[in-house]
Amino acid sequence: MIDLYTAATPNGFKISIALEEMGLEYRVHRLDFSNNEQKQPEFLAINPNGRIPAIIDRDNDDFVVFESGAILLYLAEKTGKLLPADPKKRSQVIQWLMFQMSGVGPMMGQANVFYRYFPEKIPAAIDRYQKEGRRLFEVMNTQLATHRYLAGEEYTIADIATWPWVRIHEWSGINMAGLPHLQRWLDELALRPACQKGIVTPPPVEMSDEERAKQIQKMVTK
Numbered sequence: 001m002i003d004l005y006t007a008a009t010p011n012g013f014k015i016s017i018a019l020e021e022m023g024l025e026y027r028v029h030r031l032d033f034s035n036n037e038q039k040q041p042e043f044l045a046i047n048p049n050g051r052i053p054a055i056i057d058r059d060n061d062d063f064v065v066f067e068s069g070a071i072l073l074y075l076a077e078k079t080g081k082l083l084p085a086d087p088k089k090r091s092q093v094i095q096w097l098m099f100q101m102s103g104v105g106p107m108m109g110q111a112n113v114f115y116r117y118f119p120e121k122i123p124a125a126i127d128r129y130q131k132e133g134r135r136l137f138e139v140m141n142t143q144l145a146t147h148r149y150l151a152g153e154e155y156t157i158a159d160i161a162t163w164p165w166v167r168i169h170e171w172s173g174i175n176m177a178g179l180p181h182l183q184r185w186l187d188e189l190a191l192r193p194a195c196q197k198g199i200v201t202p203p204p205v206e207m208s209d210e211e212r213a214k215q216i217q218k219m220v221t222k
């Protein structure tokens with residue numbers, strides 16, 4: 001049994017999708033950001049960084065893993081799924097996983113902060129993160145022109161890490177026009193039952209876009 005500490009966000013969805021794909025049994029613990037639960041001592045004991053996602057593997061001496069990329073690697077190694085054993089293919093998956101963790105996630109995260117949540121609208125900051133997001137989308141589009149999935153011909157944890165972010169491109173204000181290969185990949189993954197289940201695990205909290213923006217605004221400006 002895996003205990004999953006999460007919230008309805010792209011980084012959290014990476015892990016619910018992976019757990020669904022791998023057929024692992026898991027319990028969902030949703031952290032309430034409006035009550036700052038992710039920064040309370042009980043959760044900081046699990047993830048000192050005070051962010052979701054994190055897991056505890058009850059079948060491996062209560063081993064704790066935080067950072068979504070590290071969790072994906074841990075689960076892939078535990079199950080032998082979604083990460084090839086061949087060293088070169090494995091390296092290719094890790095390269096695209098790192099590309100997501102250091103590029104797509106942080107750039108789109110900052111695009112969301114400055115475009116949606118930050119009280120002052122700073123055009124240079126919005127432009128910088130949206131342009132960098134678009135550039136990364138173009139890199140993926142080129143890769144997907146000659147490969148079915150990000151790391152080659154196999155669906156892997158690199159796709160799982162990236163899909164929950166690319167699917168919210170509109171919210172981040174990143175233009176998808178003229179990227180047919182990235183669009184094809186986005187649509188193909190949307191048909192996978194594990195992706196469909198993963199992006200509603202946990203389900204979104206009922207609130208208007210305006211309320212959500214206000215709540216996150218509080219988090220990003222404190």
Ligand SMILES: N[C@@H](CCC(=O)N[C@@H](CS)C(=O)NCC(=O)O)C(=O)O
Nearest residue numbers: 009010011038051052053067068069
């Ligand atoms: N690099 C981390 C990023 C985690 C992250 O930023 N999580 C966000 C939700 S997507 C969070 O917990 N935010 C709450 C906060 O910043 O207090 C990972 O990939 O696990």
